[in-house]
Amino acid sequence: MPKTSDLRPDAAPRTAVIAAHLSKRFLLRHTHSLKESVIAAFRRKPLSTTFDALNDVTFEICEGESVALLGFNGSGKSTLLKLISGVLQPDGGEVLTRGRVAGLIEVGAGFHPDLSGRENIYLNAAILGMTQKEIDARYDEIVEFSEIGQFIDTEVKHYSSGMFLRLAFSVAIHTEVDILLVDEILSVGDEPFQRKCLDKIRQLHLEGKTLVVVSHDLQMVADLCERAILINKGSIVFDGESHDAVARLRAQ
Numbered sequence: 261m262p263k264t265s266d267l268r269p270d271a272a273p274r275t276a277v278i279a280a281h282l283s284k285r286f287l288l289r290h291t292h293s294l295k296e297s298v299i300a301a302f303r304r305k306p307l308s309t310t311f312d313a314l315n316d317v318t319f320e321i322c323e324g325e326s327v328a329l330l331g332f333n334g335s336g337k338s339t340l341l342k343l344i345s346g347v348l349q350p351d352g353g354e355v356l357t358r359g360r361v362a363g364l365i366e367v368g369a370g371f372h373p374d375l376s377g378r379e380n381i382y383l384n385a386a387i388l389g390m391t392q393k394e395i396d397a398r399y400d401e402i403v404e405f406s407e408i409g410q411f412i413d414t415e416v417k418h419y420s421s422g423m424f425l426r427l428a429f430s431v432a433i434h435t436e437v438d439i440l441l442v443d444e445i446l447s448v449g450d451e452p453f454q455r456k457c458l459d460k461i462r463q464l465h466l467e468g469k470t471l472v473v474v475s476h477d478l479q480m481v482a483d484l485c486e487r488a489i490l491i492n493k494g495s496i497v498f499d500g501e502s503h504d505a506v507a508r509l510r511a512q
């Protein structure tokens with residue numbers, strides 16, 4: 261018989277992401293050639309300066325939550341998403357995640373142009389952490405979702421950019437994940453495909469996956485996410501209900 265504590269009827273949800281005092285600094289170079297560097301050195305001008313993209317960012321996300329990262333261009337949203345995914349390392353603080361994290365970030369980055377769509381599905385899904393058995397089980401679904409089945413044995417270099425994105429997105433969205441990171445869903449493919457991607461992301465959230473979404477489509481994120489973290493010049497300025505965050509961003 262299960263113990264009462266195993267049933268967890270009203271247990272608090274577990275934490276999926278902890279971001280503690282995160283900071284990220286980039287080096288901005290002001291010279292491009294050796295000649296420019298020599299001239300800058302003579303004039304005592306700095307060859308590079310640093311730029312703080314994120315400053316002391318702290319928050320927690322619980323399992324099953326859907327959270328939008330909002331802010332104007334250059335505020336630090338994508339940098340934060342990359343720190344959560346592990347693509348970038350912070351200069352200060354730390355990120356802890358529970359479960360498998362997959363990003364719809366730079367989709368298709370692992371695709372090889374000389375391989376066919378079919379070969380790229382296997383290659384990319386393996387890079388994203390799936391086993392051969394898991395890929396076999398999902399293969400038909402991935403191809404069906406991409407709607408490019410007719411061209412699946414054609415080399416990817418002959419695909420149109422939209423076809424390429426459809427396949428890459430389809431692989432990424434069918435990987436086994438607990439935490440799904442999404443950067444600008446609406447840059448993917450044509451309108452019907454975008455709608456289909458959004459429906460799929462909603463379905464994953466209903467199944468209990470944790471979502472962290474970056475987008476400038478404020479209406480869409482307010483509908484998709486219950487919570488939003490508003491970032492301004494690398495710092496959190498609001499963390500709360502998504503409609504409130506959107507209203508604050510519009511008022512900034």
Ligand SMILES: Nc1ncnc2c1ncn2[C@@H]1O[C@H](COP(=O)(O)OP(=O)(O)OP(=O)(O)O)[C@@H](O)[C@H]1O
Nearest residue numbers: 286287288313331332333334335336337338339340
């Ligand atoms: N590799 C890098 N080297 C130097 N600066 C960088 C690098 N990556 C990001 N930055 C800078 O960090 C800041 C935050 O960039 P980031 O892409 O996180 O912003 P964002 O909020 O996602 O912007 P957008 O809404 O325009 O996509 C920007 O000023 C950007 O120029």
